[in-house]
Amino acid sequence: MTDTPSSQPDNPQTTRCGMVSIVGRPNVGKSTLMNHLIGQKVSITSRKPQTTRHRIHGILSRDNYQIVFADTPGIHTGQEKALNRAMNEAAVSTLFGVDVICMMVDAMKWTPADEHVLSLLPEGGDVPVLLIINKVDNVDDKSALLPHIQSLSERYPFDAVIPVSALREQNLVELEKALVDRLQEGDFWYEEDQLTDRSLRFMVAEIIREKVVRQLGQEVPHQVSVEVELWEDGPRVTEISAAILVERRGQKKILIGDKGERIKQIGIQAREDIERLIERKVMLNLWVKIKAGWSDDARALRSLGYDERN
Structure with a gap:
């Protein structure tokens, strides 16, 4: 991305840092979103569901803030194998101890799998949850998007609802600003040129x-x-x-x-x-x-x- 958000602390010496978890059912574009926000390929992608298997931290550093994204495997209900259970545990664990949760869904779709992810979100409003509606560039009838957003907003007290296209990098500047606004003041956790915590x-x-x-x-x-x-x-x-x-x-x-x-x-x-x-x-x-x-x-x-x- 060439643009960066203009959200800056009042004191230019103040820095913000925090963890943002990206969760959702398989194949809604979580890894693509993280890669495009960071500007580098950190998490692998494909059209196949459950391509992401591990919790992977991607690190976005700007002049005075650092966002550590937790890209997660898609949360799914089938846990017949140890691998499936490990993937779900990796994803669900990021719903706790983070600064912001991004629940990601696929444009005009809402499935039982989305409902399952929604049921896992924390209650009480201690952690802000943003609903990220992805792939809006594929929506032919844009007039149907607003009622859909309104309908989803009634399912959970989301802090914000942000439509994006992760692949086309649409509205990612606005999303990044929304995340920065919800970070606490603090020192960077990683070196500024580090992109991931993985080897x-x-x-x-x-x-x-x-x-x-x-x-x-x-x-x-x-x-x-x-x-x-x-x-x-x-x-x-x-x-x-x-x-x-x-x-x-x-x-x-x-x-x-x-x-x-x-x-x-x-x-x-x-x-x-x-x-x-x-x-x-x-x-x-x-x-x-x-x-x-x-x-x-x-x-x-x-x-x-x-x-x-x-």
Whole structure:
């Protein structure tokens, strides 16, 4: 974004800082919103629901305020596997101990899943909750938007209702200003040039997983994880080796593709993004491993970083 909000404390030396949680059902655009507010890709995205699995902190720093966003997995009702439960726990945990909550919904839609997220919001007004209506650029009949906003406003005492288009960066300046106005005075938590609290290894694993999800669509469900096993910085090139974990032999075959073409394309696309991230040449080695039942194994999930309590 080129514009920045004009909201400034009376004393230019005063700084504000706080945590903003972005919650909502799967696939409403939470990660896209955070990425565009920060101006950098911190959280991976795709059209597939539940692409985000971890709670990821993205950091937006301006001259006199810092917003720490908690991008979360989509809150969903299906908790049949340990992975689903871990994702929900990661999301719901950000409803507490934050300065502002942004509940995000999809334009003119309101679903039982949205109602479920709404039921989890804190009561009592201790934390301001903003309703963010995303993808308004897709609404053909703009006259229907105002009654829809009015209807949603009656469901919960939202502090504000802000229509945006995260992808087109519409109304994001107004949203950022609304967030800054609700932050407490305080020192920055992170260095001004830091974009996330996650490690480079984590970011690289997420980049690879993003390319897998985008390549495979629904062919291999979300039973895919990525583990960086080797990271070696040479004089000119960084060598990275990563294992893509699947649960069944058939998924491995689909992921590798005919004559290895699919895994090759995943590697090419991932390497380009990783090189931009670490600003070095990269030699990326990928292979596919079968780890049966990992998505319903609490110990395996902890080893892959899905236990947000640790």
